[in-house]
Amino acid sequence: MFSTPEKRQARHILIRVDAAAGETLEQAEKTIKEIQDKLAAGEEFAELAKAYSQDPGSAATGGDLGSFEQGMMVTEFDDAVFSMKEGQTSEPVKTDFGLHLIKLEKIIPLSVKPLAEVKADVITQFQNQEAEKEYFELLEQMNTLVYEQGDSLAPVAEALGLKVSTTEFFGREGGLGSSDKVTSNGKVIKAAFSDLVLKDGLNSEAIEMSPKDSVAIRLNEYQPERQQALSEVSEDIKAELTREKAVNEAKALAESILVKLQEGELPESVAQDGIEWHQVGWIDRNSQQLLPQMVQAFFSVKKPVEGQAEWKLFQLSTGDTTLLQVTGVKSNEMAEEAKAPLMEAFNELNANSELNARLQMMKANAEIRKLDNYLTIK
Numbered sequence: 001m002f003s004t005p006e007k008r009q010a011r012h013i014l015i016r017v018d019a020a021a022g023e024t025l026e027q028a029e030k031t032i033k034e035i036q037d038k039l040a041a042g043e044e045f046a047e048l049a050k051a052y053s054q055d056p057g058s059a060a061t062g063g064d065l066g067s068f069e070q071g072m073m074v075t076e077f078d079d080a081v082f083s084m085k086e087g088q089t090s091e092p093v094k095t096d097f098g099l100h101l102i103k104l105e106k107i108i109p110l111s112v113k114p115l116a117e118v119k120a121d122v123i124t125q126f127q128n129q130e131a132e133k134e135y136f137e138l139l140e141q142m143n144t145l146v147y148e149q150g151d152s153l154a155p156v157a158e159a160l161g162l163k164v165s166t167t168e169f170f171g172r173e174g175g176l177g178s179s180d181k182v183t184s185n186g187k188v189i190k191a192a193f194s195d196l197v198l199k200d201g202l203n204s205e206a207i208e209m210s211p212k213d214s215v216a217i218r219l220n221e222y223q224p225e226r227q228q229a230l231s232e233v234s235e236d237i238k239a240e241l242t243r244e245k246a247v248n249e250a251k252a253l254a255e256s257i258l259v260k261l262q263e264g265e266l267p268e269s270v271a272q273d274g275i276e277w278h279q280v281g282w283i284d285r286n287s288q289q290l291l292p293q294m295v296q297a298f299f300s301v302k303k304p305v306e307g308q309a310e311w312k313l314f315q316l317s318t319g320d321t322t323l324l325q326v327t328g329v330k331s332n333e334m335a336e337e338a339k340a341p342l343m344e345a346f347n348e349l350n351a352n353s354e355l356n357a358r359l360q361m362m363k364a365n366a367e368i369r370k371l372d373n374y375l376t377i378k
Contacts, residue, residue, distance in 0.1 A: 001125075002112060002113045002118045002121070002122070003111060003112040003113070004110065004111045004112075005069050005070070005110055006069070006070070006107070006108065006109055006110045007067040007068060007069055007108040008067065008068065008070075008081050008082065008104060008106070008107055008108065009064075009065070009066060009067040009068075009104075009105045009107075009108065010065050010068075010081050010102055010103060010104050010105055011045055011046060011049060011058075011062060011063035011064050011065065011102070011103045011105060012049070012053070012058065012065060012077075012100045012101065012102045012103070013032075013035060013045070013048060013049045013052055013053040013055075013100065013101045014053050014054050014055040014059075014097060014098055014099070014100050015028040015031045015032055015052065015053075015054060015098050015099045015100075016028070016054045016097065016098040017098040017099060018098070023098075025099075028098055028099045029092070029099065031052065032092045032099050032101060035052055035101060036101070039089060039101075045062070045063070045089065045101075045103045046062025046063065046064070047062065049062045049063030050062055050063075054098070055097075063103075067106070067108055070082050074095050074096065074097075076093055076094065076095045077093060077095055077100060080093045080100075080102055081102060081104060084102070084104040085104065086104055086105075086106060086107050087104065087105075088103070088104050089101060089102070089103045089104075090102040090103075090104075135212070138160055139206055141159065141160060142156055142160060142206050142214070142216060143205055143206045143216075145159055145160075146203040146204070146206065146216045147203070147205065149203075150202040150203045151201070151202065151203075152203075152218075153203060153216060153218055156203075156216065166220055167180070167182060167183050167220075168180075168183070169221075169223060170183040170189070170192075172189065172193055173189075174189050181209065181213075182209070182215060185207075185209050187207045187208070187209065188207055188209065188215065188217060191204040191205075191207055191217060192204075192217060192219075197217065197219050198219060198222065201218070201219055202218065203216055203217070203218045204216055204217045204218065243319065246319070247315075247319040247321075250319070250320065250321045251313075251315060251321045253275075253321075254313055254321040254322075254323055255313065257270050257275070257323065258311055258313055258323055261311055261323065261325075262311060267323075282330065283295060283298065284332070285299060291316070293316070293317070294314065294316070294322065294324070297312065297314040297322075297324060298324055300312070301324060301326045302326075303326075303329045304326055304327060304328060307327075309325050309326065309327045310325070310326045311323060311324065311325055311326075312324045312326075
């Protein structure tokens with residue numbers, strides 16, 4: 001775990017063998033022999049690689065492949081490199097790429113970091129492994145106990161030194177969100193409303209909430225679905241009615257202002273408390289200046305004619321009402337180079353649609369007879 005595997009640094013000269021390109025094995029062998037003769041005469045491997053190698057990735061650097069671990073190259077090449085001695089040049093090695101001459105430049109042996117450097121990491125990893133082992137042993141004990149003594153969690157808590165906690169009431173939509181990681185967990189919610197827990201009154205099995213957290217649950221108290229009393233919801237109703245009235249009043253005010261604007265009043269003149277006027281400038285469909293739904297609304301406004309601005313009343317999901325003014329529209333001229341791939345995609349889509357339509361028509365008009373023996377065909 002704390003070692004660096006052996007690496008080897010090599011150079012190679014590749015002569016391709018590709019019948020389709022007219023590069024035969026005989027020609028490659030002849031070239032390789034010529035290179036071997038020059039090596040025997042004392043010429044440098046790196047210089048010959050620059051002159052002869054057909055590997056575009058390494059020829060310019062004298063065939064240098066850098067350092068690599070065993071298993072990173074194709075099998076034949078890998079076997080040759082890791083059976084050579086430092087400084088040795090191989091016999092021709094045949095791979096799917098062609099014939100190679102390989103020179104092993106350097107062997108970088110396996111190295112292990114000194115214990116002093118990794119002691120803290122070793123201790124941490126060992127502790128984590130032991131903790132994980134103990135966790136799963138306890139989890140197995142929990143599962144056994146919640147099953148064998150399914151009418152109570154007390155024996156489990158006592159045997160494993162755990163604490164039984166009681167949650168607040170929660171429904172099928174869950175509890176208090178991220179503030180309560182138990183009742184907001186989907187697995188816990190599903191178990192809580194299962195027949196085993198809700199109807200039979202038994203313990204659940206251990207529920208894994210995360211790789212480091214598991215719980216077992218049982219029913220403490222159940223409140224069936226019911227109509228809430230007015231006293232329980234009166235404040236919520238009051239707030240909703242107040243909001244609804246405010247939304248309607250805002251819309252009515254916006255409609256009255258829109259009439260004034262369409263009659264020629266300037267937007268700045270109708271600004272008052274609670275009413276703001278903003279000039280946005282030019283926007284496109286991907287504009288980040290405004291909310292996406294507002295951008296979409298702008299692009300649904302009619303184009304202005306002869307410099308006459310167009311208005312639209314638009315209500316946001318928050319209940320706020322907005323008046324949108326469009327004073328001009330710019331055409332988006334697409335560059336010619338961008339049109340070609342779009343036209344190609346459109347034509348392909350159109351062709352596929354036409355093909356599908358023709359197939360459907362053929363099926364609709366075809367006379368199909370099913371023979372009895374089709375039932376026996378596997």
